[in-house]
């Protein structure tokens with residue numbers, strides 16, 4: 375087994391030295407920090423396997439440091455060292471995720487036993503979690519290739535199942551890559567129409583002129599190039615389901631035609647006056663804000679209400695972090711199979727980096743990251759080095775680092791933007807308050823918010 379690294383956060387230098395010497399003597403590698411903030415920084419930079427935290431530090435409250443450590447390194451055990459007599463605090467610390475506590479003066483053999491127990495438990499926990507993720511966590515109606523561990527997703531899927539049984543039009547909303555198409559397919563598969571076709575079309579991918587004929591078909595000679603009559607997708611989907619992806623990109627002229635299909639199931643082919651009647655269930659999806667589009671008159675309000683009968687909002691991946699681990703495992707085994715590699719999983723550091731990353735591209739981004747890592751890795755486990763460089767530092771690590779590569783004006787602007795965003799958050803969006811925090815006038819703040827697109 376490789377050498378384990380322990381971080382000691384302790385302000386008292388003689389205490390720090392005693393602990394450090396003892397642990398090095400017992401085969402550990404040791405990093406030390408004298409203050410809470412330095413400890414947090416070291417924890418991030420050095421990714422220790424275990425942390426010893428003195429609960430009484432000059433610059434910070436032990437509980438706060440602990441909470442911060444647990445947020446950034448959720449899987450790393452922390453042992454608290456507290457003054458004799460502050461057992462209450464120690465109990466609080468355990469509630470906040472500490473592995474255990476020791477009171478001063480520290481008995482070194484006791485400490486060593488505790489460290490070994492903590493490391494063993496951390497290892498087991500990791501294995502158990504990974505096994506559990508493989509065998510359970512799915513509501514029983516779910517196909518294996520849909521992962522949902524978070525309660526938010528489970529709730530959403532239960533709603534999806536209920537609406538699947540009905541004929542209701544469904545509107546799927548969510549950021550790009552959250553799984554809208556996956557959900558549309560699931561709804562079709564759970565619906566009474568499951569044996570009939572599911573026809574998909576991406577309204578954004580087809581030029582406006584062709585879209586009408588694609589959706590509704592055309593008669594021979596309807597336009598130049600229409601040498602034969604052609605059935606549209608609505609006809610192809612008769613008795614089944616049609617999935618209208620990126621519905622926000624449907625041109626206004628076609629919105630009226632779609633509204634009519636939704637209202638009475640009828641439409642005409644391009645170049646024809648004959649009404650065709652179909653029985654089609656519609657599922658639509660978009661990552662756009664349709665309500666805003668209605669206000670801007672880019673989306674018909676009546677169509678919006680027709681579509682919005684039953685809408686499902688898929689949360690972003692950062693709003694359901696419990697799903698990151700199970701999804702990562704799932705993609706890992708899928709790609710390991712695809713690329714014919716034997717991979718057991720992720721190292722703790724790699725997993726921690728994934729668990730704390732924000733995933734602007736949601737599940738699709740995670741999928742791509744894991745595929746790349748499976749291709750790159752040369753060992754049984756995916757390591758931090760197999761993940762893209764922007765994941766190597768978890769969030770909150772020295773942001774100043776990013777500035778060093780920029781030209782001066784850009785660096786200054788970036789810093790200004792970050793500071794303003796932070797103040798706005800602190801002020802809960804109230805501009806007068808944020809302006810005060812920043813020591814600038816509200817007028818200047820408004821100007822800068824507009825300049826940086828922070829409105």
Ligand SMILES: Nc1ncnc2c1ncn2[C@@H]1O[C@H](COP(=O)(O)OP(=O)(O)OP(=O)(O)O)[C@@H](O)[C@H]1O
Nearest residue numbers: 519520521549550551552553554555556661737738
């Ligand atoms: N819960 C899930 N379990 C397993 N894989 C998922 C899950 N959600 C999404 N994926 C996978 O993530 C990728 C993105 O999903 P999908 O295409 O459904 O997202 P989307 O919301 O339609 O994205 P976009 O808005 O970019 O079209 C797909 O490869 C899909 O298989």
Ligand SMILES: [Mg+2]
Nearest residue numbers: 551554555619
């Ligand atoms: Mg999609």
